[in-house]
Amino acid sequence: MANTELKSNEPTGPIEDRWRLHKQNSDLVAPHNRRKRTVIIVGSGLAGGAAAATMGELGYKVKCFCFQDSPRRAHSIAAQGGINAAKNYQNDGDSVYRLFYDTVKGGDFRSRESNVYRLAELSVNIIDQAVSQGVPFAREYGGLLANRSFGGALVSRTFYARGQTGQQLLLGAYSALARQIEAGTVEMFPRHSMQDLIVHEGKARGIVTRNLINGKVEAHIADVVILATGGYGNVFFLSTNAMGSNCTAIWQAHKRGAFFANPCYTQIHPTCIPRSGEYQSKLTLMSESLRNDGRVWVPRNKEDVTKDPKKIPEEDRYYYLEERYPKFGNLVPRDVASRNAMYVCDDGLGVGPELDGERRAVYLDFKSAIERLGEDTIRERYGNLFEMYERITGDDPYKTPMMIYPATHYTMGGLWVDYNLQSTIDGLFVGGEANFSDHGANRLGASALMQGLADGYFVLPFTVGDYLGRNRLKDQAPLEQDDKAVTDAVAGVEAKLKALANAPEPTHSPDYFHKKLGNIIWKYCGMARTAEGLKKAIEEIPKLREQFHREVKVTGDTDGFNQTLVKAARVADFLELGELMCIDALAREESCGGHFREEHVIDMEAKRDDEHFQHVAAWEHQGEPSAAALHKEPLEFEYVKPTQRSYK
Amino acid sequence: MKTKNLTLHVWRQRGPNDSGDFERYVAKDVNEHMSFLEMLDVVNEDLLENGDEPIAFDHDCREGICGMCGVVVNGYAHGPQERTTACQLHMRQIFELGWDELWIEPWRATSFPVIKDLAVDRGAFDRIIQAGGYISIRTGSARDANETPIPKDVSDAAMDAAECIGCGACVAACPNASASLFTAAKISHLGLLPQGQAERTDRVRKMVGQMDHEGFGSCTNHGECEKACPKGISIDWIARMNRDLLKAMTTSADDIEERD
Numbered sequence A: 001m002a003n004t005e006l007k008s009n010e011p012t013g014p015i016e017d018r019w020r021l022h023k024q025n026s027d028l029v030a031p032h033n034r035r036k037r038t039v040i041i042v043g044s045g046l047a048g049g050a051a052a053a054t055m056g057e058l059g060y061k062v063k064c065f066c067f068q069d070s071p072r073r074a075h076s077i078a079a080q081g082g083i084n085a086a087k088n089y090q091n092d093g094d095s096v097y098r099l100f101y102d103t104v105k106g107g108d109f110r111s112r113e114s115n116v117y118r119l120a121e122l123s124v125n126i127i128d129q130a131v132s133q134g135v136p137f138a139r140e141y142g143g144l145l146a147n148r149s150f151g152g153a154l155v156s157r158t159f160y161a162r163g164q165t166g167q168q169l170l171l172g173a174y175s176a177l178a179r180q181i182e183a184g185t186v187e188m189f190p191r192h193s194m195q196d197l198i199v200h201e202g203k204a205r206g207i208v209t210r211n212l213i214n215g216k217v218e219a220h221i222a223d224v225v226i227l228a229t230g231g232y233g234n235v236f237f238l239s240t241n242a243m244g245s246n247c248t249a250i251w252q253a254h255k256r257g258a259f260f261a262n263p264c265y266t267q268i269h270p271t272c273i274p275r276s277g278e279y280q281s282k283l284t285l286m287s288e289s290l291r292n293d294g295r296v297w298v299p300r301n302k303e304d305v306t307k308d309p310k311k312i313p314e315e316d317r318y319y320y321l322e323e324r325y326p327k328f329g330n331l332v333p334r335d336v337a338s339r340n341a342m343y344v345c346d347d348g349l350g351v352g353p354e355l356d357g358e359r360r361a362v363y364l365d366f367k368s369a370i371e372r373l374g375e376d377t378i379r380e381r382y383g384n385l386f387e388m389y390e391r392i393t394g395d396d397p398y399k400t401p402m403m404i405y406p407a408t409h410y411t412m413g414g415l416w417v418d419y420n421l422q423s424t425i426d427g428l429f430v431g432g433e434a435n436f437s438d439h440g441a442n443r444l445g446a447s448a449l450m451q452g453l454a455d456g457y458f459v460l461p462f463t464v465g466d467y468l469g470r471n472r473l474k475d476q477a478p479l480e481q482d483d484k485a486v487t488d489a490v491a492g493v494e495a496k497l498k499a500l501a502n503a504p505e506p507t508h509s510p511d512y513f514h515k516k517l518g519n520i521i522w523k524y525c526g527m528a529r530t531a532e533g534l535k536k537a538i539e540e541i542p543k544l545r546e547q548f549h550r551e552v553k554v555t556g557d558t559d560g561f562n563q564t565l566v567k568a569a570r571v572a573d574f575l576e577l578g579e580l581m582c583i584d585a586l587a588r589e590e591s592c593g594g595h596f597r598e599e600h601v602i603d604m605e606a607k608r609d610d611e612h613f614q615h616v617a618a619w620e621h622q623g624e625p626s627a628a629a630l631h632k633e634p635l636e637f638e639y640v641k642p643t644q645r646s647y648k
Numbered sequence B: 001m002k003t004k005n006l007t008l009h010v011w012r013q014r015g016p017n018d019s020g021d022f023e024r025y026v027a028k029d030v031n032e033h034m035s036f037l038e039m040l041d042v043v044n045e046d047l048l049e050n051g052d053e054p055i056a057f058d059h060d061c062r063e064g065i066c067g068m069c070g071v072v073v074n075g076y077a078h079g080p081q082e083r084t085t086a087c088q089l090h091m092r093q094i095f096e097l098g099w100d101e102l103w104i105e106p107w108r109a110t111s112f113p114v115i116k117d118l119a120v121d122r123g124a125f126d127r128i129i130q131a132g133g134y135i136s137i138r139t140g141s142a143r144d145a146n147e148t149p150i151p152k153d154v155s156d157a158a159m160d161a162a163e164c165i166g167c168g169a170c171v172a173a174c175p176n177a178s179a180s181l182f183t184a185a186k187i188s189h190l191g192l193l194p195q196g197q198a199e200r201t202d203r204v205r206k207m208v209g210q211m212d213h214e215g216f217g218s219c220t221n222h223g224e225c226e227k228a229c230p231k232g233i234s235i236d237w238i239a240r241m242n243r244d245l246l247k248a249m250t251t252s253a254d255d256i257e258e259r260d
């Protein structure tokens, strides 16, 4: 039965026992039957790669898909900072409960307690697993694992591998996956893009893909489908995500009946390298750790915004975070730092190159840290980052202040899932950034890697096994390639791609429209949102979408390697999702976490409305984004009592 | 802000069986702050506008970490800047060299067939890893991560080798199109760690076997791979791989069985 009443299916009882008891009560598939069950996994990042490796190892027949040329290149590879785990190796008072507590609070009381507790519980197993795979985490001189504190946490629970934690964790999962490919349990389909979900008799039973090399549109049939396709931050055009990150898989599943939860919850990261010109294709994140020693400022006077920053005297510098938030100063949370950068630039105090008549950058200055600690210490701490900054901008941060500006970084929203990570479509499971489950309205640093791997290694293999155990092969409706559900889905994808390649008045590139959409979303559904702005966006996006389908220009063969066509198909989906984001942001008449509504503010801070909005907003597709129906999953807090954030 | 027009000669090849050739384009008003790939983006937007087919090239993260990008620029794999991937190369570097004309080609190696234009098939790298580039540990069966302390210098050395991004520049730069640097980096990463000892002998034998099977050339110590590597992976790992291989050859599987 499709789960349209939004039953979270979470166990009850003491929170620390829930996952254990749930596993005890789960169904299992007999080993000799596993190889008869086909599991499709879309995505080979931390969530998908770990799930594919583990389910292959268990003996299922796994088919894993990714759009890059190798599973090792999934976007998880780019994560820099680290991964949290409640190991308490530092003996500084950390525990599963504290990580759970911090994550619920960090999510601004908009996540499901049972899921978050399980995440904190599994965090410790992830580190064990990764180390035994050979992930070379940083170590102390005694040979034990090193930790650091991250994103304002009071304990040191972040494990890291230089500035390449995501790379090393992904290479660990990839090696486990490679082992299963060699063993023949996993069949890997790189350079394949999922274009649709096949639903048969109410159950997810396969996907339609386009082979990116020869253009072939094909159906793959399975007993269950897992989506682990990452976040949709590229709806903003410019973001810290990889160029290929897209929403197509989850959006098409949404159109087939999977509810989309909290689409408006996005995280904007304060320390990214600003745009340098019209041609800008993506934004690069600079680690948050820079705010530990760098001081953020802009000129006090508009006349100084083009001046050499070194020539601006101390009294003419506006250290706005230190002045506005004396207690936390430059270390205020991500959303607060981001929003304030926007405000000072709105006030005309922004620095950097002028683009579209504005300057959108603030200084991040290491001068006083260098004076206090010496250049060597700073080099030791941030050498790599400074080098990266110089490579991109040509400026030397030891000599002149860095310039930074916020950029979209992570999407907390995603497909709605229950405790089992099953969506509202039976047999469709969702893991990693693609689901909405654990971060509420705001994600803490170093917790996305943790969630991806918890979902992939430890949750999905169990809950999907339980699903297959309950849906036995002999009770399952047979499905063949020539079944109407399959041929219709294939024909639909072919028709859609053909239409994109043959727009009636081909004029502009897919990027032209993507940039326009990005501007709308950034302006109206970015760091600060108002009802008025959102309404405007909801009016503009459908017009842009209509123009896109009329005027998008795609050249080259559709039945071959064609990156323009791939791009056009992704933009088509972003143009729909973008509208739903704005609809969701408009409906949520409160501020919480990364969702900041200017009408709902207390003392310059986000003002939650627990009475009316302590729920997950899950949207059901009904033909058009504008017709989506809202369903609410109420959230209860038995353990962590909601409080109002304050950083003053 | 400096801008400049550049003449590009870009390798265009419709597919693996097409012979391919250079096409000439003018990149107008190239800005010094653009990345190399952004410069290609702008050229591609122009091509599309004129009804032509854009140049195909692989890329994803554009942060120098995913290893998806990679082209040869005026004879240099990933372009002239040391320790820099094509996506992180910025045009100011090209301007500083005074280059007005760029020859842009795909990785050239028989084991990396061209798919289209600048995009090649690097599946051979995945197959080398599949042959043994892992530690066989079942999910959920790991012991506590701090049970085996690993000396910091050992762990750091493993990390040095593990930084490889699998882009294939080493193969493209090598006169023999050898994949030794890539293969050696993985073998060393795992072989340095205590967890990697049980399979060490078998691993080197299988991975080197697969590398040869894929048709990569052999290493004759040119050192071009190390110079081209965007992550500065050291050629010393190749010597280490060869030592491991020698050991593996002298202790054949039969010997191991006899000892039991």
Ligand SMILES: Cc1cc2nc3c(=O)[nH]c(=O)nc-3n(C[C@H](O)[C@H](O)[C@H](O)COP(=O)(O)OP(=O)(O)OC[C@H]3O[C@@H](n4cnc5c(N)ncnc54)[C@H](O)[C@@H]3O)c2cc1C
Residues within 6 Å of the ligand: A042, A043, A044, A045, A046, A047, A048, A065, A066, A067, A068, A071, A073, A074, A075, A076, A077, A078, A079, A080, A081, A082, A083, A165, A166, A192, A193, A194, A195, A228, A229, A230, A231, A240, A241, A242, A245, A246, A248, A249, A285, A409, A410, A431, A432, A433, A434, A445, A446, A447, A448, A449, A450, A452
């Ligand atoms: C620059 C950066 C730094 C970060 N740093 C950190 C950090 O320090 N700590 C932390 O915890 N988090 C960090 N994050 C967040 C974290 O990296 C991601 O949230 C996480 O890696 C997502 O993993 P995933 O497995 O869900 O998806 P991804 O790794 O994005 O993988 C998605 C997979 O799906 C495939 N796919 C997508 N669409 C399709 C389709 N249509 N068809 C077929 N395949 C498809 C892709 O090929 C890929 O294999 C960072 C993010 C960024 C952008």
Ligand code: FES
Residues within 6 Å of the ligand: B058, B059, B060, B061, B062, B063, B064, B065, B066, B067, B068, B069, B070, B085, B086, B087, B088
């Ligand atoms: S695009 Fe990822 S390394 Fe260049």
